[in-house]
Amino acid sequence: MHPLTNVLKYNVALLLKPEVGATLGLDVDEVHQTLGDLKVDYVRGQLLLTRTTRGVLATGQFHTALQVECVRCLEFFHLELQVRMEEMFTFTPAADPIYFIAERWLDLRQPLREQILLTLPIHSLCRLECKGLCITCGQNLNEGPCSCDTEEIDPRLAALKKLL
Ligand SMILES: [Zn+2]
Ligand SMILES: [Zn+2]
Secondary structure, eight states: OOGGGGTTEEEOHHHHSSOTTOEEEEEEEEEEEEETTEEEEEEEEEEEEEEOSSEEEEEEEEEEEEEEEOTTTOOEEEEEEEEEEEEEEESSOOSSSOEEOBTTEEEOHHHHHHHHHHHSOSSOOSSTTOOOBOTTTOOBGGGOOOSSOGGGGOHHHHHHHHHO
């Protein structure tokens, strides 16, 4: 087996023999991971594996970052996220929960992807004060003002100006 395939997958053989309640704490520190259709810059945090009667409970807190598109200016930027996880991995496949320990390997990638998707804001902004795009010419206003005459947008203001 190629060593890279072990990234974000954990061999839980050590946890299979001990009694229920036995725990295993692990540091997670991986860069450039592909979680299904998600590409993350890094995943860092703590993972705690606890032996239960039905399998292994994986709890963790992670920092991660990924590229997302700003809803205002449509530029891609790196969004940092804090992700919590609490997932049950059963010894045998079960409909609920959906994760199970295959050949003693606990694969964190799929549940991590799910948690990231749940944590992602619906409207991601590259910055709070993102100016967005000019509705007339499409220029990214974060890069500077465009040459559109903004006074034309409100004809009432223009009419008022003529009176002055
Ligand atoms: Zn933006
Ligand atoms: Zn413009």
